[in-house]
Amino acid sequence: MRLKVVLLSIFIQTFLFIVAAQINLASKGKAVQRTTYQNRLAYIAQVAIEGPANNKWEDGCSITDSGQTYAWWGLQLPVVAYMTNILIYYREGFAYRMDEFRLFLENGTADQSSNSGLCYTDKGIPGYPDITQNITCNMLAKNMYFVNRRSSPTCFIELCYVAIYGCWKGTWGTNCTTDCPDECIDRHCFPNNGSCVWGCDVQRCFHGECDSKTDLCTKGCLPRRGGRYCTFYDVVYNRTTKQILSGLSSAANALTDGNITSCISTSSTSLNSYIQIGNESLIVITGVYLVFGDKNPPIGIHKVYCSNSTDSWADGIVLYNAEYDNKDIPVFAVCKYVIYIPPILNGNSKIDICEIEIGGCPYGNYGDSCQLTCSKNCMGPCDVITGNCLFGCSVGWLGEKCDRACDAGKFGSQCLRDCSSNCLSSPCDHMTGRCEAGCLKGWEGFNCTEGLYI
Known part of the structure; x- marks a missing residue:
C-alpha cells in the first residue's frame, strides 16, 4: 500500500475547515456515468452523492458496468463554480480498481477532457491509491469527471460518496453567501477570502489604480466599499470623525474618505487618546479593517470599541485588541460609535493611520450595498448579507425573514x-x-x- 503522507487528524481538520467555509456543490448537480452495472437502479451515478460518506458497499455505491476498457463518473453542475476540494470515498477493498484514476474539471463532456482540465492524476504513482481522497483543485469549471482506463476489459469505477466543495462563481465566504467584489475582473474571487482570482479591475478601484502583483486596489476601493479586498460595505464611509489626539498631521476625517493614501501621522498618544467615528444612528458591525502607512510600522496594541456613548468606551464592546494584522477581522456588534485607541508611543515613535474601515450596514438594512430593508417583524437586526432575522420573529410571524404569518x-x-x-x-x-x-x-x-x- 502507498505510504499515507497526510495524517488522519490533519485530513479531518482540513475537511471540517472546508465544510465550514464553502458548500457541497454536488447536491445541486446531476450525477452521470458512462455505464451502469447490469443497468440496475441500485448502482446508478446518483447513489454516490446521496451518502453516507463512507467506503462501505452495503451502504450503497455507484458502479459502472463490467467488460469495459474505459469508464467515467461525472457531476454536472447547473452553472460554473470555483471548486476548491473534491472528497472521494471509493469502494472498500477494491483500491486496485481505483489505480491510475484521473480527475478532470471541465465545461464539456468527459470524452472532451484534456490536460487543461486535469486536476489530479494517479498515473505513475507506485502502489494503490488511498480509497479515501481529499484532492485540492482550486479550479473554475461546470463539471467534474472521475476517469479511468485499462488495456483489457476490466475497468470499473465504484464510488460510494463524492462531495465537491467550493462556491458558485461570483460568491465567496461561509456558505458562499457573499458576492465577490465589484473590483475583481469578471467578479471572480477565491471562496476562502474574497481576493480576486484574475486580479482587480482598474475601472473598479479608487482613482483606477490596481496592483497587478497583489490584486489590491492601490489607493483603496470604490466609494463605500471596504476591507482588504474591497469585500464589504464600509458603513462608516465619510461619517463624522472626532479626534482626541495630539500631534496629528491632518484632520481625522481622512480616515473615512476611502483613500488609503491619505494618512495622518501622530507622534504623541496617551491613555486618553482616541478617534471616534459615528453619530446617533445605530449600525450593525460585521468586520473591521485598519490601514496603516509604510513609513512608520504600526507597533503596539491597537484597540477598537463599539459604543453607544459618545466619547466613552467603558461599557463598549471590544472589536479589536491586538497588534496590527493586515486582514479583515470578523466581528458582530450593534452600536452608534466606533472608537479607535492607538498604542501609547514613547520617544520619537510615530504611527501613520490611513483608514478605519468598518464592514456592516445601517441598522435595519442589508444587502451588498445595504440597499434592502430588513423585515419589520425581526426581533432585532437582520443578517447584513442574507436579510435573515438573527434573533427570531415578532409574535405571530415565522420564517428566516419573519415574513410568513x-x-x-x-x-x-x-x-x-x-x-x-x-x-x-x-x-x-x-x-x-x-x-x-x-x-x-x-x-x-x-x-x-x-x-x-x-
Whole structure:
C-alpha cells in the first residue's frame, strides 16, 4: 500500500475547515456515468452523492458496468463554480480498481477532457491509491469527471460518496453567501477570502489604480466599499470623525474618505487618546479593517470599541485588541460609535493611520450595498448579507425573514398557540389570538374564552 503522507487528524481538520467555509456543490448537480452495472437502479451515478460518506458497499455505491476498457463518473453542475476540494470515498477493498484514476474539471463532456482540465492524476504513482481522497483543485469549471482506463476489459469505477466543495462563481465566504467584489475582473474571487482570482479591475478601484502583483486596489476601493479586498460595505464611509489626539498631521476625517493614501501621522498618544467615528444612528458591525502607512510600522496594541456613548468606551464592546494584522477581522456588534485607541508611543515613535474601515450596514438594512430593508417583524437586526432575522420573529410571524404569518388556527410567539374553538369563524388574529368575527353563542371576551351564564 502507498505510504499515507497526510495524517488522519490533519485530513479531518482540513475537511471540517472546508465544510465550514464553502458548500457541497454536488447536491445541486446531476450525477452521470458512462455505464451502469447490469443497468440496475441500485448502482446508478446518483447513489454516490446521496451518502453516507463512507467506503462501505452495503451502504450503497455507484458502479459502472463490467467488460469495459474505459469508464467515467461525472457531476454536472447547473452553472460554473470555483471548486476548491473534491472528497472521494471509493469502494472498500477494491483500491486496485481505483489505480491510475484521473480527475478532470471541465465545461464539456468527459470524452472532451484534456490536460487543461486535469486536476489530479494517479498515473505513475507506485502502489494503490488511498480509497479515501481529499484532492485540492482550486479550479473554475461546470463539471467534474472521475476517469479511468485499462488495456483489457476490466475497468470499473465504484464510488460510494463524492462531495465537491467550493462556491458558485461570483460568491465567496461561509456558505458562499457573499458576492465577490465589484473590483475583481469578471467578479471572480477565491471562496476562502474574497481576493480576486484574475486580479482587480482598474475601472473598479479608487482613482483606477490596481496592483497587478497583489490584486489590491492601490489607493483603496470604490466609494463605500471596504476591507482588504474591497469585500464589504464600509458603513462608516465619510461619517463624522472626532479626534482626541495630539500631534496629528491632518484632520481625522481622512480616515473615512476611502483613500488609503491619505494618512495622518501622530507622534504623541496617551491613555486618553482616541478617534471616534459615528453619530446617533445605530449600525450593525460585521468586520473591521485598519490601514496603516509604510513609513512608520504600526507597533503596539491597537484597540477598537463599539459604543453607544459618545466619547466613552467603558461599557463598549471590544472589536479589536491586538497588534496590527493586515486582514479583515470578523466581528458582530450593534452600536452608534466606533472608537479607535492607538498604542501609547514613547520617544520619537510615530504611527501613520490611513483608514478605519468598518464592514456592516445601517441598522435595519442589508444587502451588498445595504440597499434592502430588513423585515419589520425581526426581533432585532437582520443578517447584513442574507436579510435573515438573527434573533427570531415578532409574535405571530415565522420564517428566516419573519415574513410568513402563522398558519390558520395558530397565533402568538412562534405560532405555538391554538385559536379558541369558540371563535365564530376561523382564523383568529395571528398575533393576538383575537376572534376577529366574534364569538359563538354562549361565549364572549377578547378570544371568546369567557362563558356566558344565562
